[in-house]
Amino acid sequence: MNIVERAARAMFATANQLHDWNEPNAEPLRKIYRENARAALHAIREPDEEMIGAADDLTDTHANIHPTGLEVWYTMIDVALDENDD
Structure with a gap:
């Protein structure tokens, strides 16, 4: 599992208590969390x-x-x- 997927799953688990990551109908949510994970990685690309x-x-x-x-x-x-x- 790559870093984007790990981050997306962690965000999902933290914020979403109503759905399971592996539910077939959770694909729209999985896509959103993967996009959010990519956005977060872009945001922290430059260290402080x-x-x-x-x-x-x-x-x-x-x-x-x-x-x-x-x-x-x-x-x-x-x-x-x-x-x-x-």
Whole structure:
């Protein structure tokens, strides 16, 4: 399952208590949630300063430490999830 599908299912599960994702008649809703997931990913494509700073902090140029892409991804997403909804 790709990231768009995972996000769409998570949004659906959070917001929709009346339908099951797998119901055949839920296809219009599934389409909406997939579109919403894509919109959300587009909106967060550019990280904010806190996310960039956290990723930069992972790399210690003096110790020649190079984090993996996965470590950078997790760090940036964790910072975004911890930010207040101001």
